Amino acid sequence: MRGHRAAGGVVASAYGVGVTLTAPAHHATAAAVVPAVALEAHDDGYRLTPLADDGAADGTAERVPAAALPERVAGLEAAGVRWVWDTAAVYPALLAAGVRVERAHDVRLARAILRGTTVPLPAYANLPRDGWDEPSADPADGLFALDRAAADVSAADEHRRQQQVVAASPRPGALRLLLRAESAGALAAAEMSAAGLPWRADEHERILAGLLGPRVPSGQRPEALEVLVAHIREALGAPRLNPDSPVELVRALRAAGLTVETTRSSELRRLEHPVIEPLLSYKKLSRLHTANGWHWLDTWVADGRFRPDYVVGGVATGRWATRGGGALQLPKQVRGAVVADPGWRLVVADAAQLEPRVLAGLARDRSMAEAGRGRDLYDGIVATGAVADRSAAKYGMLGALYGATQGAGGRLVPRLAARFPQALGLVEQAARAGERGAVVGTLLGRGSGSPSDAWRAAQAAASDLDASDAVVRRARSLSREHGRFTRNFVVQGTAAEWALCWLADLRRRLWALGAGRLAERPHLVYFLHDEVLVHTPEHLVDEAAEAVREAAAAAGRLLFGDFPVDFPLDVAVVERYSDAT
DNA sequence: CCCAAAGGCCAC
DNA sequence: AAACGTGGCCTTTGGG
Known part of the structure; x- marks a missing residue:
């Protein structure tokens, strides 16, 4: 097994593939000096609990009737507050009342990440399940999920525990960044649902x-x-x-x-x-x-808007899912119906060859990063002489990321492995770990989860001396299948982290460009893994497009520090989504 | 009647 | 072009 060398040291399997033992300095983010307030449902209304710097409740919890909540939140927000809450359960109602917030810590999403992280958290290991482990509130269920959580452990108490286990962990900087990005993503998701995608x-x-x-x-x-x-x-x-x-x-x-x-x-x-x-x-x-x-x-379309219901962290890799409407599979055929409002434009931006670039950064593969510098990454790979044309470079890379063994993709992988041993070695190592049933991790420490009991039972059955050929074949097939999953997980999951950082930075930049309510300023209206749509007044298109690019560069620096890997965007300013490439 | 699996296709 | 990762959602089909 070839060690993965990075600025911080050599990878150890307990920390997951591609994760360095010592947190790179650029992940050591300073905690924002903003007072925090926990907000959760309580009886018929809500409870607001101011938190001290160490996360402890200071004993002055306040009860607010539902009708008075938006005004109270807006007042505290104006003074600068980090909200500690279950975003999906609380924020939609605030947005509907016209209240937008800048910062939050999502206690439920953080719980899920900390449950599964590859960063050792002894204090969290044997935590009994409680309401914070339950899935997000379905809008149809109202505040049911929040009530359930509140009945077990308060948001303030769980937040404090999360702060403590992260601070005591070997990689506090990476985990803090991951939780911040995930929480900001939850804000962006609720805001995009509230604003809606313009749909004619x-x-x-x-x-x-x-x-x-x-x-x-x-x-x-x-x-x-x-x-x-x-x-x-x-x-x-x-x-x-x-x-x-x-x-x-x-x-x-x-x-x-x-x-x-x-x-x-x-x-x-x-x-x-x-x-x-x-x-x-x-x-x-x-x-x-x-x-x-x-x-x-x-x-799905009402009042000129399609409002997808995003499920943040709904995919094992950290990608989002959606509930209803198939919002992540809008066929190209109907994208002509996505039209900016009169006097407004759409800024359509997608990250070019995001996953291979993320892999270059994750593996700190300077050759692959160089291939993508200032140009199409696949063209750059062709320029190294590794493969004959762009199509071969693309399908070979995708084959490497997906674990192709057959067909054109599979045949090209060895050529790329010879040219880019660092990058291809990382995904290969992730695949081997997965085949053994080990957990792998993303750059920031999101874990891939253990294989199921059925999977382990199949492996155990195959190790029996009397195991039939069929049993052995089945176990090998499951093993390789899980290896393909973990191979892809490290890259798809780190790409999802890049995209969250991009989104988090972008929503703040866009807010700062305009004035008035969210829907009156340039704002996000759609997010699709490596692509965003911004709806903006025409006179701010240049600023909005610049914000999209600056946010992408900032996301790259946040994740990879000064490692020289580019994240170029294809940006189009259009009236109609179908007019972007 | 409801429900789940299978087949298929859309997106990245 | 193929069948190699992550999903959602449609219809058909067959079970209770």
Whole structure:
């Protein structure tokens, strides 16, 4: 096993792959000297608890009726306060009342991170489960989750405990940064839901009518799909075929003499037959109709806004998930409906080749960082002579990040490994750790979690001398599968940390650009892993675009210090989302 | 009637 | 192009 050398020292497996023993100095952030106030539901209203510097409640808790909360919070906020709370449970109501806050510590999200971190936290190891381990409040459930948490341990007490275990840990700087970024992300998520993504229902209707025909009642096939179904049935000689049924469809394809294993478009595309073209068109349009058609529009768009419900930290790697509306899978087909308000513009920015760049920083691979300096990273890899063209560089890198063994991607990985041993070695090491069942960590210490009991049982069964071939094969397959997960985890998870830092810095910069309420200033309206949309008054587009770039550079410095890895953005200022590349 | 798995496809 | 990571959500299908 090749050690991963970094500024701080050599990696130790107990700390997770890619994590240095001594925290790099640039993670040693100074604690903000801002008074903290814990806020949580209490009886019919809320309880506000001022916290001393050491996190202890100072004994002057205040009870505030729900109706009076926004005004009280706004008053304290004006004086400068860090809120200690469950953002998803409390902040939406404040935003609805027009109150935006600058800083928060999300006790529930912090609990989840500290539960799973690869940084040793002895004092947290045997903590019994309580309400803070429960998932975020579903908006439909009101304050139920918050009440549950409050019944166990107060936000003030849990916050104090979190501060103490972090301070006593070997990597307080990294963990503080991670918790700050996660908490700021929670603020940004609530703010984006409140502001909503500008969505023109009339434009969406126009797109649907152009592709599907006139609107039809739900449960009915639009005209364009009816026509395609007729062609498909005719071409297959199957007058009653339902093309939405994979079972019926594969049977009909075989009856027509086509050798198919599945009905996947990628498989069908390789075949020559009159049914293929109408069938592929049908699949594409049927997907649009069912996933983002009129029903979706009626359900998810109101008052010219689509309001996704983001689930911060909803993915094991630290990426966000969403609940309802499929907000992270908006097909390119309908992005023409995302249109800035009159007099406003959209700044669309995405981080170019984010994951390989993050890997370069994580592994402190100077060759890979150099390949991406001031240019497209994949072009830079081609320039080293490692591979023939950009496409090979891209699929080879993605193959390395995903654990490809077959196909073009898999074949290219060894060439990249020879050229960039540091970077490729790190993901390889993460994969080996995962195959053994070890926990790996991101740069800031988010942990990948232990494999399930079933996984361990399968490995144990395979180690038995009498184990059958099938049992051994199954265990190896599960082992490699988990290795692919941990391989990807270290990179995807650290990329998510970069994106959180970007978002956190950006929301503050945007706020400072304007005046008035959140929706009157340049503000975030959408976030998609490595991409943001900012809605901004036209006269501030240049400042907003600059803020997006400066925030990206700041995120790079925050995570990687002076290690020379670039995080360039593709930035477009447009009226319509579909006009950005 | 509800529910979960399977097949499929959308995003990164 | 393929099938190699993270997800959500749609329809079909088959079970209770």
